[in-house]
Structure formats: structure tokens, C-alpha cells
Amino acid sequence: MSNKTKPIVVIVLAVVLAAGIAVYLGLQTSASNGGAGKPSTEVNPGGGHIRGNASAPVTLVEFGDYQCPSCGFYHPIVDELLRRYPDKVKLEFHHYPLVTAHAHALAAAMAVEAAGDQGKYWEMHDVIYNHQKEWSILPNPESQFLAYAAELGLDANKFMQSVKSIDVEKRISDDIKRGSEAKVGGTPTFFINGHAVEPLPSGVDEFASIVDAAMKSSNQAPK
Amino acid sequence: MKQRATAICVVAFLGMIDALYLTIMRGVHVPCTLSGGCNEVLTSAYAEVYGVPLSLIGLIFYMAVFSIAVFGIFEAAAAVGLLRWIFWLALPGFVITLVLFYLQGFVIHHFCQYCLASAAFVTTIFLLSAWPRGSRQIQA
Numbered sequence: 001m002s003n004k005t006k007p008i009v010v011i012v013l014a015v016v017l018a019a020g021i022a023v024y025l026g027l028q029t030s031a032s033n034g035g036a037g038k039p040s041t042e043v044n045p046g047g048g049h050i051r052g053n054a055s056a057p058v059t060l061v062e063f064g065d066y067q068c069p070s071c072g073f074y075h076p077i078v079d080e081l082l083r084r085y086p087d088k089v090k091l092e093f094h095h096y097p098l099v100t101a102h103a104h105a106l107a108a109a110m111a112v113e114a115a116g117d118q119g120k121y122w123e124m125h126d127v128i129y130n131h132q133k134e135w136s137i138l139p140n141p142e143s144q145f146l147a148y149a150a151e152l153g154l155d156a157n158k159f160m161q162s163v164k165s166i167d168v169e170k171r172i173s174d175d176i177k178r179g180s181e182a183k184v185g186g187t188p189t190f191f192i193n194g195h196a197v198e199p200l201p202s203g204v205d206e207f208a209s210i211v212d213a214a215m216k217s218s219n220q221a222p223k
Numbered sequence: 224m225k226q227r228a229t230a231i232c233v234v235a236f237l238g239m240i241d242a243l244y245l246t247i248m249r250g251v252h253v254p255c256t257l258s259g260g261c262n263e264v265l266t267s268a269y270a271e272v273y274g275v276p277l278s279l280i281g282l283i284f285y286m287a288v289f290s291i292a293v294f295g296i297f298e299a300a301a302a303v304g305l306l307r308w309i310f311w312l313a314l315p316g317f318v319i320t321l322v323l324f325y326l327q328g329f330v331i332h333h334f335c336q337y338c339l340a341s342a343a344f345v346t347t348i349f350l351l352s353a354w355p356r357g358s359r360q361i362q363a
Contacts, residue, residue, distance in 0.1 A: 069268050101264070101267040186265075
């Protein structure tokens with residue numbers, strides 16, 4: 001072996017070895033906690049807000065955090081899925097604000113729930129996700145949420161009352177409890193007909209193929 | 224000089240494992256027995272830049288440093304120049320490490336043990352590459 005090729009061989013071997021060790025540690029981690037670090041594979045929490053055809057055979061459950069960039073990334077993907085399968089797929093959304101990491105996640109969830117009290121849950125859900133980068137950087141986004149509520153034609157007083165209501169707080173804490181029971185570790189976490197979607201699909205086509213497989217298996221299931 | 228390049232190789236190799244592990248485990252709840260705040264940090268808005276995970280950027284950094292350091296071991300004549308390359312890579316890496324340390328402590332209010340390990344690796348690489356003249360004097 002020439003002196004010029006030796007360093008390249010060492011580099012390739014080291015990268016392969018490092019990858020092997022990292023994969024081994026990853027597998028070891030999962031095995032040692034019995035998969036406790038990963039979401040449960042059978043989850044049907046119920047109680048979330050439903051978007052789409054309520055009698056659709058495929059239920060896509062999402063545990064989301066409005067301030068989480070990945071959730072913002074998946075928001076248009078989920079919308080596109082619902083557009084592609086209007087009669088086959090419904091979304092069941094649950095709040096899972098990672099409050100220690102995202103200072104405004106809980107306030108955003110409360111704003112969406114408060115809008116829901118006036119029948120504009122999904123409208124606010126869309127506005128909050130679509131403007132995530134805008135309000136996330138504010139020291140206090142409350143006035144921004146109020147502005148969104150005004151744009152949606154909501155009654156400002158009722159909106160503020162709802163935001164501060166125990167009922168809204170309870171609905172969110174119930175969702176967090178459901179998420180904890182489902183061993184949701186990060187956001188977004190998706191379940192399709194109760195099965196965790198892992199790893200997260202890279203785009204809408206990959207997500208659609210998972211939905212296709214779920215529809216196929218639900219068609220084959222004994223009735 | 225060769226010893227220094229070897230030391231950088233070892234640290235960069237450990238960094239590669241750390242960054243690869245975090246890249247593979249992305250989106251999964253990782254165990255956090257030492258610092259307790261890994262998942263808060265790893266799912267925060269600061270864990271990625273324009274959708275690219277920081278762990279992947281770290282992996283590219285460690286691979287680059289490792290590769291240059293390996294050439295430094297085999298090409299003794301070019302070692303000083305190669306070490307300078309590592310320094311110019313490690314300098315922004317060290318600054319970013321300080322920023323990330325600040326974000327963990329004062330913005331996210333949680334520390335991630337894997338990120339702290341990476342901070343230690345980057346700092347060590349930076350320090351090892353920072354004084355090429357001193358090394359020449361030792362050689363002389």
C-alpha cells in the first residue's frame with residue numbers, strides 16, 4: 001500500500017468503525033429500556049380534535065407542539081395528505097407542548113383551544129403553524145395571538161376569557177397525559193391507526209405510502 | 224507534531240461517534256442519566272439550522288478534522304500546515320460551542336450530556352490546534 005493511500009484507508013475504516021459503534025449504541029439504548037424511549041406501537045387516545053371525514057377508515061394521530069420547527073415542517077405535509085385522501089384519512093390532533101424547550105408552546109396551544117371555543121380551532125391551528133417563525137421569536141406573543149384571533153373574526157373578550165379558562169388548561173393537560181401514556185418523547189409524533197410512524201417520513205410521498213399501506217391492511221383486516 | 228495530530232484524531236473520532244449517535248437517534252427519546260435535559264435541548268428550535276440537524280453539521284466537522292489530522296500523521300512535512308487548517312475549522316466550531324452552551328444554560332435552561340461531550344471535544348481540538356509555533360519550538 002502506498003503512503004498516499006494509507007491515510008484514505010485509515011479515514012474510511014475509522015468512519016465505518018464510528019458508524020458501527022454509533023449504531024450499536026443506538027440499538028443498545030432501545031434494547032436496554034425495552035423501547036421505553038420510543039412511542040408505543042398501539043395508541044388510540046381519542047379525545048383529540050378531528051379534521052377531515054370523521055368516519056374515514058385511517059386515523060392519523062398527531063402529538064404536536066406549535067413552536068416545534070419539525071411540527072411546522074410537517075403541518076403542510078399533513079394538510080396535503082388530507083387533501084389527497086379526503087374520504088380515507090382523518091387527523092386527530094393532540095397538544096404536546098414541550099414547555100421546557102419552547103417557551104411559547106403552551107400559550108400557542110391555549111390560543112388554538114380558545115379559538116376552538118368560538119368554532120375556529122382549525123383556522124387558528126393553521127394560522128399559528130403558518131406564522132410559527134413570526135411569533136416564536138417574540139418575548140410575549142399574547143398580543144400577536146390576539147391579532148390572529150381578530151383576523152379570524154373572533155370576539156376578543158371571549159377569546160381572552162377562554163385563554164385563561166381552566167377548561168382550556170384541562171383540555172391541554174389531558175392531551176399531555178395521553179401523550180405521556182403513549183410514551184411520546186418528541187414532537188411531532190404520529191400514529192396511523194394506532195401504530196407509531198417511525199422513522200418520520202421525509203416528505204408527503206413517503207407519508208402517503210405509509211397511509212396506503214395502512215389502508216391496505218385495514219381492508220384486509222377481518223370484519 | 225505527530226503526537227498532537229494523533230490526539231486530535233482520537234478526540235475527533237469520539238466526536239464522530241457522538242454526532243452520529245445523535246443523528247441516528249433524531250426524533251427518538253434518548254436516555255439522559257447525567258444531565259437530564261437532553262430531549263428538551265434536542266427538540267428545541269436550536270437543534271437545527273434551516274432544517275439541518277446540528278448533529279449532522281457536527282458530524283461533517285468531526286469527519287473533516289479527523290481526515291486532516293490523519294493526513295497530518297502520515298505527512299509529517301505538511302503537519303504544521305494541516306494543523307493550521309484544523310485551527311481555522313476549530314475556531315468557528317469553538318465559537319458555536321460557546322453559543323450553544325449559552326443557549327442551553329440561559330435560554331433552554333437544560334443541558335444535554337451529548338452536547339456537553341461534543342463541546343468538550345471541540346474545545347480540546349481547538350486548544351490542541353491553537354499553538355503550532357509552540358510545537359515547532361519543542362521540535363527544535
